[in-house]
Amino acid sequence: MTERQQQIAVAVFKVLKRMPQGVCAEGILFESVKLYLKERGEETTRAEFEEVICECESNRWVTGMHSALGTRKWAITDGGRILENL
Secondary structure (H helix, E strand, O other): OOHHHHHHHHHHHHHHHHHHHEEHHHHHHHHHHHHHHOOOOOOOHHHHHHHHHHHHHOOEEEEEEEEOOOOEEEEEEEHHHHOOOO
């Protein structure tokens, strides 16, 4: 993972940690990550976000859940919580 991807991943962890029960719909998560990074003088694209969220899921730092309506929700795992604090 590049330094840039690490910044985005940390933003994902921090945003999910703030959500009720650590769960968030993908669209809301993306916009929240964009806002988090913007407040720190950074930006992200949807493609970067999707690449990082897939990497996080493959490492089991987050878990993706698909609803019957075709939307995805993301939840932080214990592994993600640990990395968020590094």
